[in-house]
Amino acid sequence: MPPPDADLHPEATGLARKLVNEHSEPQPLKLYAGWFCPFVQRVWAALEEKGIPYQYIEVNPYHKPRSLLDLNPRGLVPTLQYDNKPLYESTVVCEFLEDAYPNHGLRLLPEDPYVRARMRIWTDFVTTRILPSFHRFLQFQPGNSSIDTVRSEFLDTLKQFADAMDEQGPYFLGTEPSLVDIVLAPWAVRLWVFDHYKGGLGMPEEDRAGSAKGSWPRWRKWLAAIESRRSIKETTSEMEHYLPIYQRYADDTAQSELAKATRAGKGVP
Ligand SMILES: N[C@@H](CCC(=O)N[C@@H](CS)C(=O)NCC(=O)O)C(=O)O
Structure with missing residues (x-):
């Protein structure tokens, strides 16, 4: 039986809904996300701050779909797919975005x-x-x-x-x-x-x-x-x-x- 946490509203609403709609087209960089998740929000906000093209994919991490487990054996969101390779752990992913996209938008890591x-x-x-x-x-x-x-x-x-x-x-x-x-x-x-x-x-x-x-x-x-x-x-x-x-x-x-x-x-x- 799925845990009680699995019972959530299925998708983003309000302003976040609009952003999801704007990022539904396939992109080499994919964010496996849960709209409610604060760890996801770290990565999602970092992507927005840097203006990096990405595809937003909503998953329920309490149901742990195969698509998520194949990328992240821990079955947690956020999980990133970059060039078909997986990455996870929100802080690591944010640092990666700065390293991989140094000339995009906001600098997340100070130079000094x-x-x-x-x-x-x-x-x-x-x-x-x-x-x-x-x-x-x-x-x-x-x-x-x-x-x-x-x-x-x-x-x-x-x-x-x-x-x-x-x-x-x-x-x-x-x-x-x-x-x-x-x-x-x-x-x-x-x-x-x-x-x-x-x-x-x-x-x-x-x-x-x-x-x-x-x-x-x-x-x-x-x-x-x-x-x-x-x-x-x-x-x-x-x-x-x-x-x-x-x-x-x-x-x-x-x-x-x-x-x-x-x-x-x-x-x-
Ligand atoms: N250390 C992880 C934590 C991620 C995390 O706990 N995500 C939650 C959603 S907010 C999750 O996927 N939970 C699934 C579960 O608890 O089974 C990170 O920083 O990315």
């Missing part, structure tokens, strides 16, 4: 080796620290520990991220976005889940009363820039179709690899 390495530290921080604590908070059930603990652990990861940003911004490294912004953006635009299911995100208004500086004003400046980015808006579907999916996480009944990893106290699959 030090800045590039530092950006990778924070890209890794997103996946190994922010995302697991996002999910511990989202999947929290009364009786385990206290929701205040998981909430403040999550906020602390966001604060560390904000504190590492360029002071002016608005993006992490400064005036232009880069990979580190794109890897967090899909979760940043899903923060509504905490208001909807967990009694609020609980982010302080400001660090110090009246201060324009500090972590949270900087976080909000970053978030506003991310939320208004075309590549993020146009890869986001209508809210109503995310609700049943996130309800399963909020109830901790989801059976996805990510949900199971969170329950087992592990990192992102």
